[in-house]
Amino acid sequence: MKPTPSVSVALAGSGGAGVMTAGNMLLEAAALAGYYGLMTRTSGPQIRGGEAAAMLRVATFPTDGQDDRFQVLAAIDWQNVGRFAAELPLAPGSIIVGDPAQGEPPEVFTRSGARYLPVPLKQLAGQLAGAWPNMVALGVLAGLIGLSFESVEAAAKKAMKKGLEAGIAAARLGFSQASSLEGFSLEKPPSSSARWLITGNEAAGYGALRGGVRFVAAYPITPATELLEWLAPALAKVGGTLVQAEDELASINMALGASYGGVPSLTATSGPGLALMIEALGLGVAAEVPVVVVDVMRTGPSTGIATKSEQADLNIALYGMHGDAPHIVVAPNSLADCVAATAWAVGLAESLQVPAIVLSDQYFGQARAVVDAPVLEKQSLERLKAEGAEGYKRYALTESGISPMAIPGTRGTAYTADGLEHNEGGTPSSQTADHLAQMDKRARKVSQLDPGDAWASIEGEGETAVLTFGSCTGPVREAMARNGKGVKLVSLRLLSPAQPERLRKALEGVKRVLVVEQNHSGQFLRYLRSEYQLPGEVRSLRRPGPLPFRPEEVRQELLNWEETA
Amino acid sequence: MNAPFAAAALQPKDFKSGYKPVWCPGCGDYSVLTGVTKALAMLELRPENVAVVSGIGCSSRIPAYTNCYGFHGVHGRALPAATGLKVARPELTVLVASGDGDGYSIGGNHFLHACRRNVDLTYIVMDNHVYGMTKGQPSPTTEPDWRSKLAPGGTGLREFHPLVIALASGANFIARGFSGDPNGLAALIAEAVRHPGFYFLEVLSPCVTFRPEQRGWKEAVHPAPVAPTDDPGRAARRLMTDDGFNIGVLYKGSRAPFTGMAAAPTDSPEDLECLFRL
Known part of the structure; x- marks a missing residue:
């Protein structure tokens, strides 16, 4: 089959x-063979024993978006895998690999017109002591997409602590099975460059350290837990610490306490935890204690x-706090950008003495990708x-709104950080003038922020603009690459404070705007409108999770609009 | 506690900010403030090396009345804020001030886990069996038949027993003080600061406005009749059966405190790139 740039x-x-083990090894093998790639994951709610799928893309170009269709779906067994049908779109040219001992593939997959290629995974693994069917499947998949066996072997050596020989032998059996099948082939890999293999959660954790974070308090929650598990040993190495708190109320307040002590601090969570942290984030605003x-x-x-x-x-994130509470909201717009966006958020929080929220998502967080090493x-x-x-006046009314912050231990500048409204010195005050002056100050320091070019990624030129943020950016980028010219992408990285003048400039000459987001009510569109x-004309392309947008959906939306315009 | 002050040592008044408290005349919390400042002077600490952390309520107003670094946070969350501060800045002396509503109701979960965690904090809870700042509602330590606008027939709920719960949660040091004896309080607070680990000090601190009958506490309190025990079983029996007015140290464990921050970095963040590099 004709080589393609992506499989x-x-x-x-x-x-x-x-x-997941086999999927990670396949991604690593692709990386070692010089390709870019991405693995996202989906799983059922079970703690153990539920269905799971590793979704991989191997490409000659950097990408963190999924493609429109899967060329190959391989299953160790079919138990409940049908539940993922919506997340695993196939096409008539696709191949389904399954173990005939596990029964026929579910109709929900075969009706796509994909070819079924039975491979006795379990039986083949059974020929070797200590070998497992997933390693046979790994070999089959590597063979079907034209990776060299050497790369599979190298990946297995990196990943497997025990059972390596049996594993490699099993993969070899699978690989040779694939040689008799008509599969796919990739174009030659691009010339080599400095690359990382990293998940979005690891990237955000690393970004936190690079931003200067040395104290983390957190409560476990899917899908943020891996970020914390990465940070726990990493913080110890750089002279910091992670405290597991009793709940999210505690974790955000611990982070505030540590930051009040002068140590840049962070917590990570997901929606339910953020909801619990909101009151304390308001404290961070009022008492001007940085936290991320x-x-x-x-x-x-x-x-x-929880898993999607x-x-x-x-x-x-934008409007959750009670009272008027100016703060920072940043969204990474690629998996690799989780590093820079998180580091930036730490810097913004620290320099403006304000809470910053980083909006990553499960798609980035739990995906692993080969990315160009971030600079x-x-x-x-x-x-x-x-x-x-x-x-000394802790809350002095400065021109920028930023007042020097005294760190406990410093003589002569003791003050009480307070969520109560206060005067410049920090003494609680219920006076109208103090409230207004401090509100103005807190608003001023955030609104005077000059983010430079970092506020958004602006790519392409055209009369049609796509406005988006976060993990929707990848599919939009790819749709634009396929469509050729005529579309401009503006992917916002700084969501709060809003940058109306910058966006106005970015949209000069634009006649229509497509707003792409992954939620039901069009939260981003409403935010943009306000x-x-x-x-010009504004359209919304949106749906709730968990299905990611596919590049072709975005492209079709743009094409249809241009045709009817 | 009778150690002579060094020449340059600060006096208790040097630990007061001079701000006029919001408390009612006769409130027990004035004496707790005095006990705190006396203890800090006795310990010969510098105010900038002490942080007083609190939540919300009458008792939680204490930080701004001291000359120390203060953190007046949100309701119920003084212990987590103090935990973060102490773990991040272990060289600071960290006092935590709370009340029966802040500490035992909205902040109850943090109380359990602070006892377990055993971070080196002095936790002073001013217990007056009532929400004073919101003007007279029953708290977890309020008697079941105490009548109020919010619970006209009384709560009918059994009182929370903070000392027993602290013991069951693994607290390493449990004491009870009385605001009517600021010198005794100062001695307990000074001991608490010297003690490495979490020190729970429940202070009977009358609310003369909403619980005027608590003025009678000064007749009810008495020194604990026996020396503190280090046997949790014995302590549990004593705490379950005491009259609520035993003053002094009631339980003394010897668990090592929780610390967190790595002493020195072994790597720079940039070094960790090797974890990702292909």
Whole structure:
């Protein structure tokens, strides 16, 4: 078959079948062979034994978006895998690999017109002592997409602590099975460059450290837990610590306490946890204590679908606090950007003495990708600290709104940080003038922020603009790449404070705007409508999670619009 | 506690900010403030090396009345804020001020886990069996038959027993004080600061406005008749059966405190890139 620049494969099975292990090895093999790639994951709600699928894309170009269709769906078994049908779209040219001993593939997959290729995974694995069917499937998949066996072997060596020989032998059996099948082939890999293999959660954790965070308090929650599990040992290495708190109320307040002590602090959570943290974030605003919350969004409301992605926490992140509470909201717009966006959020929080919320999501957080090594500058945004001084006023009304912050231990500048309204010195005050002056100050320091070019990613030129944020950016980028010219992308990274003048400039000459977001009510569209002037006709392309937008959907939307315009 | 002050040592008044408290005349919390400042002077600490952390309520107004660093946070969350501060800045002396509503009701969960965690904090709860700041509602320690606008027939609920709960939650040091004896309180607070680990000090601190009958506490209190025990079983029996007016140290454990921050970095953040590099 003619080589293509991208191939997508999925490996599914019930829990314990090792699909994630095999998927990670396949991604690593692709990376070692010089390709870019991405693996996202989906799973049922079971703690153990539920169905799971690793969804991979191997490509000659950097991507963190899924393709329109999977070329191969392989399953160790078919138990409950049909539940993922919506997330695993196939096409007539696709191949379904299944073990005939596990029965026929569900009709929900075969009706796509995909070819079924039975491979006795279990029987083949059974020929080798200590081998498992997932490793046979790994070999089959590598063979079907034209990866070299050497790369599979190298990946297995990196990943497997025990059973390596049997594993490699099993993969080899699968690989040779694939050689007799008509599969797919990838174009030659691009020339080599410095790359990382990283998940969005690891990226956000690393970004936090690069931003200067040395204290983290957190409560476990899907899909943010891996971020915390990465940070726990990493913080210890850089002289910091992670405290597991009794709940999210405690974690945000611990972070505020540590930050009040002068140590840049962060917590990570998902929607239900963010909801619990909101009161304390208001304290951070009023008492001017920097803190960062990474919200790895999952579907809501309430417990929602804990394991699946949605961009529906935008409203609470922007507007959740009571009172007028100016703060920062930042959204990474690629998996790799989780590093820079989180580091930036730490810098903004520290330099403006304000809470910052980072809106990541399950899609980024739990996806692993081969990315070009991010180029990170040294953190230059730092907290303005008070030197010991006569007549120190913690909440002094400065021109920028930023007042020097005294750190406990500093002589002569002791003050009480307070969520009560206060005067310049920090003494509680219920006077109208103090309230107005402090409200103005807190608003001023956030609104005077000059984010430079970092506020958005602006790509392409055209009379049609796509406005989006977060993990919807990948599919839009790819749709634009396929469509050729005529479309401009504006993917917002700084959601609060809004940058109306910058967007106005970015949209000069634009006649229509497509707003792309992954939630039910159009939270991003409403936000844009309230904060910005949008030129010309505005359309909304949106749906709730967990299905990611496919590039072709976005492209078709743009094409149809241009034809009817 | 009778150690002579060093020449340069600060006096209790040097730990007061001079702000006029919002408390009612006769409130027990004035004496707690005095006890705190006396203890800090006795310990020869500098105010900038002490942080007083609180939540919301009458008792939680204390930080701004001291000359120390203060953190007046949100309702019920003083212990987490103090935990974060102490773990991040272990060299600071951290006092936590709370009341029976703030500490035992809205902040109840943090109380349990602070006892378990055993971070080196001095936790002073001013207990007056009533919500004073919101003007007279029953708290977890209010008697079941106490009548109020919000519970006209009384709550009918059994009182929360903070000392027993602290013991059951793993608290390492449990004491009870009385605001009517600021010197005794100062001694307990000074001991608490010296003690490495979480020190829970419940202070009977009358609310003369909404619970005027608590003026009678000064006749009810008495020194604990026996020395503190380090046996949790014995302590549990004593605490379950005491009259609520035993003053002094009631339980003394020896668990090592929780610390957190790594002493020194072994890597720079940039070094960790090797975890991702292909």
